[in-house]
Amino acid sequence: MSAQLDAPAKGVVHAAGEKRRPWLPWAVQALRIALCLVFGLPLLFMVVSSFKPDTQIFGDLGSVSAFLPVGSLSLDNYQGVFERVPFARFLINSVIISVVTVGLGIVVNSMAAFALSRLKFPGQKLVLGVILATLIVPFETMALPLLWWVNQLPYFDGSIGWLDTYEVQIIPFVANAFSIYLFYQYFDSIPKELDEAATVDGASWLRIYRSIVMPLAGPAIATVAILTFLPAWNSYLWPLMVTQSESIRPAMVGIDYFKQMNVSWGQIMAYASIITVPVLVLFVAFQRAFINSIASSGVKG
């Protein structure tokens, strides 16, 4: 497979390789297709099964029809999902939590990055260093102490403890070291002369941030939005611990209901499809932005 290295001189390489092994490009292509099946089929199976009654899902298992929309198809499973759990509520909660986290995250983190990148003041380097140092701490290490901690914090209405609220699912995840780092890098690439010109014209720093730098930071905003949205939408451990009432519980945790009741695999697949397919569609539509965002997360090494 190393024959597939994207080298400019690959005409030469391939000519030599193909003379000795003419089957190689075909084998490589076959491998690509086989891998496609490995990664694609389980997801296809999930979506297709969501339209089938349970008996048929099991009946189709040993054959190709497991991956094909054949037999008696219906929306019964989808209807069942909405009847069995407050699914609409779960979905709305997930949307609220992820959209607000992304929105606040863009503002808070870009402001911090702006201060670190474009203003000069003492202590800057130290702050940036501390922020970058926190990158290696996985959330899971501090999840339990954080759970204890948010339960001691005074809430906005004067009571103690943040458990079972929207805020506890949003606010701890607004400030993000990696988002700050991404914005910081991007802002550094915008010419500083723009600031000087604006200052001469009497613009304040806040004005420069709002009207000059942020409008130029589209790609960085997109990257941060994607990298914040995915974990917010997919988060599981934290909402599992901090939510008790259905009114604020997100969809990822809601799926647990189906394990406790009589298992209907068709309904589980329907539930899984609803919370997955929109994200997959978004991904395919904005593929380049997604891939670039993920690629940019590799630069921190």
Next chain:
Amino acid sequence: MATTVVTDAPASDPVRRARRTTVRRTAGVGWAMLAPAAVLMIVFLIIPILLTFGLAFTNARLISPVPAKFIGIDNFVRLFGSATFWKSLLNTVIFAIVIVPVQSGLALVLALLVNAKVRGTNFFRTVYFLPVVTSMVVVSMLWLFMYQQNGLINALLGRLGIVGPDWLGDPRTALFALIVMSAWQAMGFHMVIWLSGLQTIPGELYEAASLDGASTWQQFAYVTWPGLLQTRTFILITITIAAFSLFTQVNVMTQGGPLDSTSTVVFQAVRTGFQQQQTGYASSISLVFFVIVLAVSLVQRYLTRDKELKR
């Protein structure tokens, strides 16, 4: 302290004073813009990290009318005497040792496969990446069904005349099943990281190598592999940390069973700190976890730095 900046040109006093105030004002604006992020990070990141260290030596409970008491190293004594903890640590280490080379190696193969300018690579890359944007909860549910004794995988194996095991119900195969599924989910992510690494290698190097008559394999060994040093460090560290953080799959699919064969460090921490509300004890588990992650990052960073010096 902001004023020491102005010591350069022999400026007259008013000018110097004006500049001094600008510098001070800039600092004020800077800290103000930094403040929201700084406050949030202190409250929800720095303090919890410090709390991990503090609470580990107390008998704090999640909900308790009595304030937490310092109990020295009691939590650690109990932890290191617990068979479940050692089993969980062992499972986590096995998981990491297997998944790190498997996942990073296969992801590199994927990256090489889609890095060619052949028609359709964009399509392949998209499909390989689909599981990454699928949440781990959904992936776990899906594979929970696929791994059933009468599920998809065994049905397909049955077509080949193989009687598949009860993947998640058998202590000998359960951890292995989790490894396969986790690698399947995350591989596309690391494929993209490898890809961006591959693209930083200048094309002239390949040109020169092929002029010198290097075979494809030699090109890989002497141009591609050394050129990916940075990427390699990053990928190793992220996969290792992700492996040690293993929780969702376990909680959705096996609950640590059968016979603790899939219990992990984080799963243990959640079970004790959340379900049993023993925050102090859970913090001691978190602290052990934290030390491991720190050690792994430092060791991997040290190893790759060493290589850089030699070259």
